[in-house]
Amino acid sequence: MxxxxxxxxxxxxISPGATVxxxxxxxxxxxxxxxxxxxxxxxFRGTVVMNRLLNVFLPDFVNLxxxxxxxxxxxSLELNSDTCNMxxxxxxxxxxxxxxxxxxxEDSGLLAALAIMKNAQVPDLPVLKDGRLVGLVxxxxxxxxxxxxxxxxxxxxxxxxx
Amino acid sequence: MSLNLFLFAGADTGTGAAGGYNPMNMVLSGAxxxxxxxxxxxxxxxxTLTAMLGAVAIGLLGIxxxxxxxxxxxxxxxxxxxxxxxxxxxxxxxxNKTGFFEFxxxxxxxxxxxxPILLMIFLGFLTSFLSMFLDNVTTVVLIAxxxxxxxxxxxxxxxxxxxxxAMLSNIGGTATLxxxxxxxxxxxxxxxxHFLSFITTLGPITALAWIFGLAFLIFAFRKVFRLxxxxxxxxxxxxxxxxxxxxxxxxxxxxxxxxxLVLFCFHHTIQLQPSLIALFGAALSLLLTKAxxxxxFKRVEWAVLIFFACLFxxxxxxxxxxxxxxxxxxxxxxxxxxxxxxxxVILWGSALLSAVVDNVPxxxxxxxxxxxxxxxxxNANALWWALALGAGLGGNGTPIGSTAGIIVIALSEKTRxxxxxxxxxxxxxxxxxITCLVATxxxxxxxxWLNR
Numbered sequence: 001m002x003x004x005x006x007x008x009x010x011x012x013x014i015s016p017g018a019t020v021x022x023x024x025x026x027x028x029x030x031x032x033x034x035x036x037x038x039x040x041x042x043x044f045r046g047t048v049v050m051n052r053l054l055n056v057f058l059p060d061f062v063n064l065x066x067x068x069x070x071x072x073x074x075x076s077l078e079l080n081s082d083t084c085n086m087x088x089x090x091x092x093x094x095x096x097x098x099x100x101x102x103x104x105x106e107d108s109g110l111l112a113a114l115a116i117m118k119n120a121q122v123p124d125l126p127v128l129k130d131g132r133l134v135g136l137v138x139x140x141x142x143x144x145x146x147x148x149x150x151x152x153x154x155x156x157x158x159x160x161x162x
Numbered sequence: 163m164s165l166n167l168f169l170f171a172g173a174d175t176g177t178g179a180a181g182g183y184n185p186m187n188m189v190l191s192g193a194x195x196x197x198x199x200x201x202x203x204x205x206x207x208x209x210t211l212t213a214m215l216g217a218v219a220i221g222l223l224g225i226x227x228x229x230x231x232x233x234x235x236x237x238x239x240x241x242x243x244x245x246x247x248x249x250x251x252x253x254x255x256x257x258n259k260t261g262f263f264e265f266x267x268x269x270x271x272x273x274x275x276x277x278p279i280l281l282m283i284f285l286g287f288l289t290s291f292l293s294m295f296l297d298n299v300t301t302v303v304l305i306a307x308x309x310x311x312x313x314x315x316x317x318x319x320x321x322x323x324x325x326x327x328a329m330l331s332n333i334g335g336t337a338t339l340x341x342x343x344x345x346x347x348x349x350x351x352x353x354x355x356h357f358l359s360f361i362t363t364l365g366p367i368t369a370l371a372w373i374f375g376l377a378f379l380i381f382a383f384r385k386v387f388r389l390x391x392x393x394x395x396x397x398x399x400x401x402x403x404x405x406x407x408x409x410x411x412x413x414x415x416x417x418x419x420x421x422x423l424v425l426f427c428f429h430h431t432i433q434l435q436p437s438l439i440a441l442f443g444a445a446l447s448l449l450l451t452k453a454x455x456x457x458x459f460k461r462v463e464w465a466v467l468i469f470f471a472c473l474f475x476x477x478x479x480x481x482x483x484x485x486x487x488x489x490x491x492x493x494x495x496x497x498x499x500x501x502x503x504x505x506x507v508i509l510w511g512s513a514l515l516s517a518v519v520d521n522v523p524x525x526x527x528x529x530x531x532x533x534x535x536x537x538x539x540x541n542a543n544a545l546w547w548a549l550a551l552g553a554g555l556g557g558n559g560t561p562i563g564s565t566a567g568i569i570v571i572a573l574s575e576k577t578r579x580x581x582x583x584x585x586x587x588x589x590x591x592x593x594x595x596i597t598c599l600v601a602t603x604x605x606x607x608x609x610x611w612l613n614r
Contacts, residue, residue: 060310060576061307061308061310061314064307064310064573064576065307065308067261067407068311069404070268070400070401070402070404070405071315071400072399072400073395073396073400074315075315075317075392075395075396075397076315076393077314077315
């Protein structure tokens with residue numbers, strides 16, 4: 001089964017100059033976790049992933065130490081209206097985080113999509129045709145595709161038995 | 163002997179395959195070593211790659227000009243140093259996986275109740291103490307991120323603590339045979355020096371230097387330390403035991419480390435090389451913790467080990483080309499005139515050079531020189547200690563003078579609390595001068611004790 005068959009075709013996007021605030025508003029308003037960046041010519045430039053964007057609010061030592069599950073109170077760093085870094089909000093998204101450039105062609109299979117998503121650690125993958133965005137495939141879409149295949153197999157076996 | 167006379171006299175120490183030292187070989191290999199030092203200092207190319215290129219270059223030159231054979235290059239690699247570094251690295255990796263270093267740092271910080279000056283003293287002491295028995299680079303790598311956590315959580319500027327830890331760990335590491343790579347190399351080259359002789363000789367000197375260094379750091383950062391931490395209670399809320407994720411294996415590795423340290427203390431009596439003891443500790447820790455070997459070996463800093471191996475090849479080439487004999491000759495002449503002056507030249511020269519170039523290649527190059535002096539004047543113990551002190555304490559002069567410094571700077575660059583070159587120099591130069599003055603006092607007024 002090809003990803004083109006299971007992908008979502010209604011995809012919310014942002015433009016390359018979008019600020020962090022615009023991106024976060026779009027994530028919240030559209031209730032999505034991934035926003036492909038599409039330039040003025042309609043070409044795919046990369047993807048902004050919500051959790052990566054939120055990571056900029058994490059203190060630096062989290063990345064350096066790894067396991068900080070023993071730290072329950074972040075003290076002076078705890079997020080509140082005083083400490084929240086307002087400088088970031090007006091900056092273009094691309095200057096704050098690196099865009100994810102993983103994508104795949106609509107003719108690719110489900111396993112190719114699954115492998116790329118696993119390696120890139122992204123929840124959704126843009127599907128392209130000639131460099132232009134035609135859809136977005138998520139783990140749920142791949143699961144649905146696999147389920148359809150299983151059902152198809154079951155019904156074929158039932159037909160053969162009868 | 164004048165330079166020209168020396169160059170053309172065909173002085174034969176039995177090292178050159180061509181029978182004598184050829185000025186061309188000396189110039190070429192000297193130039194390669196100088197280029198390596200500059201490249202390491204500029205940090206544009208990874209220092210391991212620089213050392214690899216240098217080893218290949220000097221190896222090829224040696225073969226073409228017939229002064230350094232492949233066999234001699236292979237023999238130049240001191241497996242004692244590399245084995246000791248590897249063994250200690252493995253034990254630290256296993257201990258780190260248990261969360262012990264986070265536990266120790268948080269526990270220590272909680273004892274200070276977040277009082278800034280005490281925090282500086284206690285964390286500085288912890289890092290220095292660990293640096294005495296583990297490589298100080300490793301110690302800084304493990305303690306600095308937790309220091310960042312503690313300082314940021316309580317609302318303090320982490321820069322003074324990070325700078326203090328790097329500098330104090332450099333001083334602490336100078337105290338023992340295993341605390342600093344130059345000491346490991348000095349011990350490997352000098353069978354007379356054992357673990358206890360390092361601690362009993364360098365221990366008191368570095369302890370005094372440490373106190374003076376710390377006092378200066380507290381004075382330099384007095385304005386920061388006057389500020390009250392904003393969220394002290396957050397520090398006391400952390401449960402250090404939760405950071406210790408694998409207490410069973412932590413205990414096992416700590417016991418093995420303790421055994422290793424005891425064996426280090428008596429290695430000269432039981433006639434075991436420190437490298438063999440470290441490798442025994444590593445193997446026993448791996449066995450007892452049932453660690454995943456692939457995972458542990460992935461974490462070993464192979465780049466550091468390869469850096470050392472390649473530098474040994476380069477310095478071996480320098481030795482065979484006769485470059486180091488030239489320096490030896492001058493130093494021997496000086497030592498014969500005034501041995502204390504030679505000690506001071508070695509101490510301050512080493513400190514100055516270690517501040518601007520990596521102290522590992524520098525010490526490697528100085529070892530054959532001091533061996534020559536020892537052969538000529540007999541007992542040169544004080545000069546060896548001067549080298550260890552200069553190479554260890556001088557590293558604080560600039561951020562590129564020690565690997566611990568480079569690591570703290572690199573770590574701060576990943577955070578919002580950047581330590582700039584200028585910031586480091588402001589305190590580093592003074593700390594180096596103060597600590598080297600302490601060492602100078604010993605060279606001048608306790609020479610016989612040093613030379614015992």
